[in-house]
Amino acid sequence: MRITVLAVPDCPNAPVVRERLRAVLGGRDVPVNAVEVSGEAEAARWGMAGSPTVLLDGADPFAPVGDARPSVSCRLYxxxxxxxxxxxxxxxxxxxxxxxxxxEVAGQECCEADVLDLLGRAGRGRRAPAERGLRAVHQAVLRHFATTGTAPGPAALDPVAAAVGRTARDVLAELAAGDFLTLDERGWIGAAYPFSATPTPHRVRIEGGGPQVWAMCAIDALGMPAMLGQGVVISSTDPVTGEPVTVTTTGDGSVWEPAGAVVFVGRRACSGPAASVCCDALNFFTGAASAQSWEGEHPDVRGEIVDQVRAEEIGRQIFGPLLAEST
Incomplete structure (x- = not known):
């Protein structure tokens, strides 16, 4: 079978659909071909009815009935x-x-996919829309965290929001409603994934003279290098043994200590923002045995253990696009 994912450049939902395909295939040797489509003529040639489009042996199983016109606009399912x-x-x-x-894909469990849906806002991605000043303010928040290690107050964001005729508080409230960030009862930022305004078990030092910041979870910490384009040193603790876990990333790759460290990717069955449903269930462990022990002690959490390469890939896919230039 040929599986093709068609998408325009920088489509925030292309990584999401590829991630869901990966979860469904469950490691089976079925290649997924990613094709970047840059214009209407190319969209017509491929049969792309919006970005992203999935083709199975050249056919679109989700083609809209009676209206399959080629398009390079964002596609909604x-x-x-x-x-x-x-x-x-x-x-x-x-x-x-x-x-x-x-x-053979029938009946596969998709605990990890469920978690990634939550981390990625049910397939909509963590990159805020450009409309109504959302992306500009969101990116200003992330850059403030990255340069100071702290959350900006609404007053510091007012000039950015004013460019589109809004107040920072209005934009922040909309971003919070979309689970791009969290606000406390005063309207101040408590978290802007991947950053936390308060200490967590995951401390991150940004290289190149950057500050120390706190990550909401293990995956958030691992997504920072791709988002910032800088190396980081992640310092965390195995919640079972209390032993340290360190990840050092540079342009040449990453080094995990201990070498057998893993990440547990999980979520609780309740609904709500990622901060309350899964962030404390995505942790570093010194090894698989420790992660299995933690899982056994938390029957309310569904998930699975992922290796270092997979954990870094998840972080990169979710957080890598967040500070890309607006389009």
Whole structure:
């Protein structure tokens, strides 16, 4: 089977759909070909009805009925419950693959995919929309954290919001409603993923003279190098043994200490923002045995253990695009 993901450059939902496909395939040797489409003519040639589009052996299983015109605009997928997001759900992809002749994907558990949906705002990505000043203010918040190690107050963001005729408090409230950040009862920023305004178990020192910051979870910490384009030193603690776990990233790669360290990627069954549902369930462990012990002690958390390469890849996919130039 040929699986192709068509997307315009920098489409925030292209990594999401690839991640969901990866979860459905579960390690099976089925290549997923990513194709960047840059114009209407190319979209017509490929049969792309918006970005991203998934093709199975050249056919679009989610093609809109009666209106499959080529398009390079953002594509919305409507689910059975009436909600929409920027990528087919894991269940929809599994069903499409089965119908296309890949029945072995049936019945696969997707705990990790569920967590990634939450981390990535149900497929919509963590990069705020450009409309209504959301992205400009969001990026200003992230850059303030990265340069000072602290959250900016609303007054510091007012000039950015004023450029689109809004106040910072209004924009921050909208960003909080979309789970791009969290606000306390005063309207001050408590977290702007991947950063926390208060200490957490995951301390990150930004290289090149940068400050020390706090990450909301292990995946958030691992996403900082890609987001900032700088090396970092992550210092965390195994919540079972109390032993330190350190990750040092540079342009040449990363070094984990201890060498057998892993990350547990999990979430609770309740609903809510990522800060309350999964951030404290994504931790570094000195090894798989320790992670399994923690999982056994937390029956309310569903998830799985991922290795170092996979953990870094998840962080990179979620947080890498956040400070990219607006388009």
């Amino acid at each position: 409507r689910h059975a419950d009436g909600t929409t997001d920027g990528a087919p759900s894991v269940a929809e992809l599994r069903r499409a693959l089965m119908e296309a002749g890949l029945p």
